[in-house]
Amino acid sequence: MRPEVVEAMKPFFENNYGNPSSFHSMGLKAKQALDSSRETVAKCLNCKPSEVIFTGSGTESCNMAIKGSAYAHMKTGKHMITQKTEHHAVLHSLEWLEKTHDFEVTYLDVDKYGLISLSELENAIRDDTILVTIMYANNEIGTIQPLQDIARITKKHNVLFHTDACQGGGLLEIDVQKLGVDMMTLNGSKIYGLKGTGLLYMRAGVKIESWIHGGGHEFGLRAGTENIPGIVGLAKALELGQAERRFESKRLNQLKNYFIDNVLKNIPDTFLNGHPTQRLPNNANITFLNVEGEALVLMLDYEGIYTSSGSACTSQKLKPSHVILAIGLPYEASHGSIRFSLGKRTTKEDIDYVLEKLPAIVERLRMLSPVRLTKSEVLNE
């Protein structure tokens, strides 16, 4: 976590441990912190404070947007649209609605870069479509979807549009008026805030049904005593991230491109996954053919380099990533895809250290591999 975020949170673990629902002065201080955090977030998103609902994670916000819309609008229709590289917070929520409430879901294909087709999206909208949920930036391959174009289509057809923007909070534009979204999910853990914190932006007038019942917290939409330190930290992290976003995106883009160029130049049979330019500034997902991804992650770990095969949430399963399969990589090639994420503290020296260690590790693992694929075979070049 960012030290400034930890500092901002500290008083609410210590002297200001009030409950914002209490009438005494300590409760009032907590209520003031809650209100001012909501205002800070609203400024960052360019929306009204009453359009911000604090939750317990990005997963919860996605569930809330999807299941909440389903319950509120199922009399109008039971069809939703998404795409195949979404996070499981979205995919599994939709699968649950299919299984338990007879919803129909269209899972749009993506191209080799991970982008949806806008014409396919528009063609998939039906009279009974109530929600389109398409992520902002992909957590594995970094591809950024064209939210403004999607919003134009959903508006034209009068369908709600939710975006899972967990990967965008620290580095991308999150002005909801510019993006045109009706609902947007963000979380703390991706922006140097506290893990287990999140929020849902909901445009005024959008109706969803609450599915966590209890007290009237969060405008009656999310019952439960508010996590004041976490909320204060989330607001602080978002505010700092957005203030530094342009500078930090530029710095990370330069470092990331330097890293990608050198890996592809120095290690044969490697290629970049995701869009070459329309991607997160901090994400480099690279396939190393004829390498077992998990073994590569472990060997890099011995050198103090922390990477991921698949998404961090699912990488303990030895299944190829659904994202890598969706962009069309064959099964045998999908195992050697590794995600390198750069961050605030990543320097050129760090990148040079990884570039120094990587070739020998890949070479050693390739000697053990029974698979012999070439880049031209896999990419049909």
Ligand SMILES: Cc1ncc(COP(=O)(O)O)c(C=O)c1O
């Ligand atoms: C794109 C995306 N959506 C949803 C989530 C889930 O968020 P959380 O871990 O806060 O539940 C993540 C992981 O952080 C993510 O990267």
